Amino acid sequence: MGEIQRGESLLFLTDEQIRQGIEAIYFAYRSLLSEPDRILETMEYGRAHHRAVHFINRAPGTTVTNLLEILGVTKQSLNRVLRTLIEDGLVESRIGKHDKRERNLFLTDKGRALESELSDPQRERMRRAYREAGPEAVSGFRKLLEAMMDTELQIKYASMRENKDT
Amino acid sequence: MGEIQRGESLLFLTDEQIRQGIEAIYFAYRSLLSEPDRILETMEYGRAHHRAVHFINRAPGTTVTNLLEILGVTKQSLNRVLRTLIEDGLVESRIGKHDKRERNLFLTDKGRALESELSDPQRERMRRAYREAGPEAVSGFRKLLEAMMDTELQIKYASMRENKDT
DNA sequence: TTGGAGTGTCAACAAGGCTGACATAGTGTA
DNA sequence: TACACTATGTCAGCCTTGTTGACACTCCAA
Numbered sequence: 001m002g003e004i005q006r007g008e009s010l011l012f013l014t015d016e017q018i019r020q021g022i023e024a025i026y027f028a029y030r031s032l033l034s035e036p037d038r039i040l041e042t043m044e045y046g047r048a049h050h051r052a053v054h055f056i057n058r059a060p061g062t063t064v065t066n067l068l069e070i071l072g073v074t075k076q077s078l079n080r081v082l083r084t085l086i087e088d089g090l091v092e093s094r095i096g097k098h099d100k101r102e103r104n105l106f107l108t109d110k111g112r113a114l115e116s117e118l119s120d121p122q123r124e125r126m127r128r129a130y131r132e133a134g135p136e137a138v139s140g141f142r143k144l145l146e147a148m149m150d151t152e153l154q155i156k157y158a159s160m161r162e163n164k165d166t
Numbered sequence: 167m168g169e170i171q172r173g174e175s176l177l178f179l180t181d182e183q184i185r186q187g188i189e190a191i192y193f194a195y196r197s198l199l200s201e202p203d204r205i206l207e208t209m210e211y212g213r214a215h216h217r218a219v220h221f222i223n224r225a226p227g228t229t230v231t232n233l234l235e236i237l238g239v240t241k242q243s244l245n246r247v248l249r250t251l252i253e254d255g256l257v258e259s260r261i262g263k264h265d266k267r268e269r270n271l272f273l274t275d276k277g278r279a280l281e282s283e284l285s286d287p288q289r290e291r292m293r294r295a296y297r298e299a300g301p302e303a304v305s306g307f308r309k310l311l312e313a314m315m316d317t318e319l320q321i322k323y324a325s326m327r328e329n330k331d332t
Numbered sequence: 333t334t335g336g337a338g339t340g341t342c343a344a345c346a347a348g349g350c351t352g353a354c355a356t357a358g359t360g361t362a
Numbered sequence: 363t364a365c366a367c368t369a370t371g372t373c374a375g376c377c378t379t380g381t382t383g384a385c386a387c388t389c390c391a392a
Contacts, residue, residue, distance in 0.1 A: 017290045019224070020327060021304070022198065022285075024311040027319040029195045030238065032188065034316060046347055058185070064370065072196065077349055079371060101358050101369040119188075126184045129313035133180040133306065138187070140299065140306025145248040147192040147295035150200060153193040161186060212378055231338060243380055245340065267338045267389050 035121035045114075048073075048081045053107065053115045056091060058160060063096070063103045070156055090114055201287035211280075214239075214247045219273065219281045222257060224326060227270040229262070237324055256280055 011017070036050050055070055056062060068078055082105075085091040095101030107115060129144035130138050146154060177183070180263060202216050221236055230248070234241055248271075251257040256277035262268030273281060296304050312320060 009301075012304050013293060013296055015289070016208075017304070018289050018296065021275070021292055021308065022288060023224075023323065023326065024308055024315075025191070025195055025198060026310040027323050028314040029191055030204040031314055031316045031319055032191060044306055047375070048348060058189075065368090067277075074350065075350085075370075076351085076372080080348080083371085096369090099359075099369080122188060123181070123184045125314060126187055127179060130179055130184065130187070132313045133310040137306030137309040138178050138183070140303030141310040142187065142190055143303040144295055144299040145194040147298045148194040148197055148291060150197045153197055157189065157193050160189065214379060229338080230340095239379085240381065241339075242341080242382085246379080249340085263339090265338080265390070267387095269339070 032122060032125065036118045038117055039121075048077070049085060049114075050118050052078070052081050052085060053090065053111060054119060054151075056105045057107050057112065057115045062105050063102045063104060065102075067105065070160075084129065085111070198288060198291065201291065202284045205284055212242070213248075215251060215280075216284050218244070218247050218251060219256065219277060220285060222271045223262075223273050223281045228273050229268045229270060231268075233271065236326075251277070270281065 013142055035045070037047070040046055040050065051071060052067065053069060060064070064075070064078070064082070068075055071078060082093075084090065088110075089108055092106045092108055092111075093103045094106065096104055133141070146157065149157060190212070192262060199213070203213070204215065206212055216238060218233065221233060225232070230241070230244070234244055248257065248259075252259055254276075255274055258272045258274055258277075259269045260272065262270055270298060312323065
């Protein structure tokens, strides 16, 4: 490839560097799923259930529509998952107060237990990586991931962090 | 978000920071798949084909077993994909020279064309993010992703970079 | 010569995406 | 009030891509 290197090196923009970055995300993402996957194998739930439970935990009272937007799936797909979670008593669906068409979703104690079981090892892995790489790496990591996101997801990501930053 | 505080502060290790990191990867990974997904919709291939083509392109002559390890799927699953790619003339499978049981996989011109079509927009997104975030962020990003990987994948990742680092 | 490795293939199944169609309740506006 | 629209749920059927299990063949190496 032919990036011309002027004064300050642009070597970090070579095709090779770009490719390695893409592969790094792929491998890291897969590793991040490995623990929950292993646990999920022993139960009647799948990744889709984990994702739903994760985001309901993060934003208790969220609506179905909001969850649909965050997860980027169809309502039929989400509903299949949500139905089993509600039937099994992991998620509670309350009719909206302002708008009775809406359903506000909450985790029950049982739901929170599942969320922990699945996410704790994931967070532990992440914590180890954070610690190992140090605060500066973490900051660069976050910066880059945000820059990679579609504007739409960037906005959702930002809004999920509201009132949560220390 | 707040500036990372130096000194004794371990604020970057709070649960909230960890969770945000996990979500950031999730959203970024999804964004990274969005362009190829859109293109794949118009053809008879899927993500699995993209992955296969990507790694064959990266390591021309690689064997089936090696590809299986990198992709982490079963041979039946990979074979289904590989078969269509070979039938369609995107991948060439040559009997190994040293070990005639092995198949060495190569992209044809047509295969390289598909790889480009799918990966170029992805690399373009990545390049933009790299440029926007700057070299230091890139370095932190890479460092953290590597720290997140399972040892096994870390090794594969490292070996893929051999003789490719500038 | 024999066991194991590398590969290919068949069949059956599951998870979790998708579309399309239709139903119901509730909201908001003309 | 009537009507259009929104939020949600559900049925049916399809696709991709993962899985297991079984079996076959070739070839390498001890």
